[in-house]
Amino acid sequence: MSTVVAKKVLISGASIAGPTLAFWLAKYGFAVTVVERAPALRLGGQNIDVNGPARKVVRKMGVEAAILAQNTTEVGLQIIGQNGEVAGEFPKEASLTGTRELEILRGDLVRILYDCSKEHVDYRFGDSITDLERHPDEVSVTFASGITETFHLVIAADGVRSKTRQLMFGDEPQFKSLGLYIAYMTIPRLSTDNDWWRWYTAVDRRVLMLRPDNKGTIRASVAFLEDSSETDQKRQPDEQKSLLKAKLAGAGWEADRIRQAIDETDDLYFDEVGQIKAPRWSDGRVAMIGDAAYCPTPISGKGTTLAIVGAYVLAGELSRHERHGDAFAAYEKLMRPYVDEVQKLPPGTPKLVYPETKFGVSVLNTVAGIVASKSVQKVVGLFSSDDADEEKEGIDLPNY
Structure with a gap:
C-alpha cells in the first residue's frame, strides 16, 4: 500500500504573509517550513489594521477575536494645527477615518498568526536562504547555516527588501520610490498624551504622528519628502538618527520631544517608501x-490586507490544483486586478499632504477641518454602508 507524501513547501519570512500562508497550507495537508532571518519573532512595529477582505480571512482562521482583544485603544484621528490646536477630528465611528475596528500593533498580529500556526508548521529562526538551485521536480535550497535541503515549492514572504526575491527574480521586480522617507519608533507616554492618532503637518514637507498603543507607550513616526538621490536608507543607525534630528529641527509641536527620544529608542526603523511593481x-x-511581491506602501493602508488575502488565495489555489503552475497562474489571475487597484494612489500623493509653505499647511488643515465637520460626515455617511468594509472591496474571495 503506497503512502502519499505531503508536498514540502518552504516559506521565507515570519512576519504576516508568511505565517498566514503557513497556516492555510498546513491546514490543506502540506508539509510547511518557515525560515526567518531574525533569531526570534520580530515583534516591533507600528499600528496596522486588518481591513477589507482580510477580515474575512482572519475570521475563517478563528483569530478575529484575538485581534480585537489586542486593540491599540486608538479612538480616531486628530489633525493638529500649527499652534497645537485640533484642526479636525475623525472618530473611528465616522465615515471618514483612519482608525479601524481591527487596529493592532504589528508585533501583536505577528504573535497571533505565529501562535495559531506553530503547532503544524516547522519554524526555523536565525537562518535564511542563500542559494536556490532549481530542478524539474524540486528546489534545492542552501541556508546560511550551511545545510542544504530540497522542497517542492519555495515562497518569498520576506518583505519589500526581500533577499529571497532577489535570488528568484534577480533585478526584475521594480521598486517605485515615492520620494518619501519614514521613521518609526516607540517613545514614553506622557500625561499630556491621549488615545487619538495625532497627525501634525510642518512646513518643508514634514509630518509628525503620535499614536497610542496598548503597552502604555506611544508610537511616533516622522515622515518627509526628499530627493531619493540625497537620502540613503542604507545609512548606518547613527547617521539615520542624525538625519532625523536635523529634519525635526524647527518643526514645532512635539518635534523636540521626538528628537530627544531618537537617541534613547531601541526600535528605530527608517526606510524609503515605495511600491513593488513585479511583472x-x-x-x-x-x-x-x-510586500515582497506587491507592496502598496503604508500610504494605501492596505499592506496588511494584501499580505493576508494573498496568502489565503495562494494556499487555496495550491490546494485545489494538482499542478503548481496552474495554481500560481490562478493566484495571479485573481489577485493581480485587486493589487493593481490598491496600488492606485490618489492623484498628487504624497506631495499634496506634504506642503512646503506655512500657507500650504494652513490650507491643508482648513480643508481637514471642513471634511471633519458633522455636516460633511453626515452626507458621506448617507453613501456609506454600516456593514463591514470587507463587503465593498474589489476582490471576491473564493471558499476553498
Whole structure:
C-alpha cells in the first residue's frame, strides 16, 4: 500500500504573509517550513489594521477575536494645527477615518498568526536562504547555516527588501520610490498624551504622528519628502538618527520631544517608501506574496490586507490544483486586478499632504477641518454602508 507524501513547501519570512500562508497550507495537508532571518519573532512595529477582505480571512482562521482583544485603544484621528490646536477630528465611528475596528500593533498580529500556526508548521529562526538551485521536480535550497535541503515549492514572504526575491527574480521586480522617507519608533507616554492618532503637518514637507498603543507607550513616526538621490536608507543607525534630528529641527509641536527620544529608542526603523511593481509573481517552483511581491506602501493602508488575502488565495489555489503552475497562474489571475487597484494612489500623493509653505499647511488643515465637520460626515455617511468594509472591496474571495 503506497503512502502519499505531503508536498514540502518552504516559506521565507515570519512576519504576516508568511505565517498566514503557513497556516492555510498546513491546514490543506502540506508539509510547511518557515525560515526567518531574525533569531526570534520580530515583534516591533507600528499600528496596522486588518481591513477589507482580510477580515474575512482572519475570521475563517478563528483569530478575529484575538485581534480585537489586542486593540491599540486608538479612538480616531486628530489633525493638529500649527499652534497645537485640533484642526479636525475623525472618530473611528465616522465615515471618514483612519482608525479601524481591527487596529493592532504589528508585533501583536505577528504573535497571533505565529501562535495559531506553530503547532503544524516547522519554524526555523536565525537562518535564511542563500542559494536556490532549481530542478524539474524540486528546489534545492542552501541556508546560511550551511545545510542544504530540497522542497517542492519555495515562497518569498520576506518583505519589500526581500533577499529571497532577489535570488528568484534577480533585478526584475521594480521598486517605485515615492520620494518619501519614514521613521518609526516607540517613545514614553506622557500625561499630556491621549488615545487619538495625532497627525501634525510642518512646513518643508514634514509630518509628525503620535499614536497610542496598548503597552502604555506611544508610537511616533516622522515622515518627509526628499530627493531619493540625497537620502540613503542604507545609512548606518547613527547617521539615520542624525538625519532625523536635523529634519525635526524647527518643526514645532512635539518635534523636540521626538528628537530627544531618537537617541534613547531601541526600535528605530527608517526606510524609503515605495511600491513593488513585479511583472510576475512566480517562476517555475518559486513564487512570492505580500510586500515582497506587491507592496502598496503604508500610504494605501492596505499592506496588511494584501499580505493576508494573498496568502489565503495562494494556499487555496495550491490546494485545489494538482499542478503548481496552474495554481500560481490562478493566484495571479485573481489577485493581480485587486493589487493593481490598491496600488492606485490618489492623484498628487504624497506631495499634496506634504506642503512646503506655512500657507500650504494652513490650507491643508482648513480643508481637514471642513471634511471633519458633522455636516460633511453626515452626507458621506448617507453613501456609506454600516456593514463591514470587507463587503465593498474589489476582490471576491473564493471558499476553498
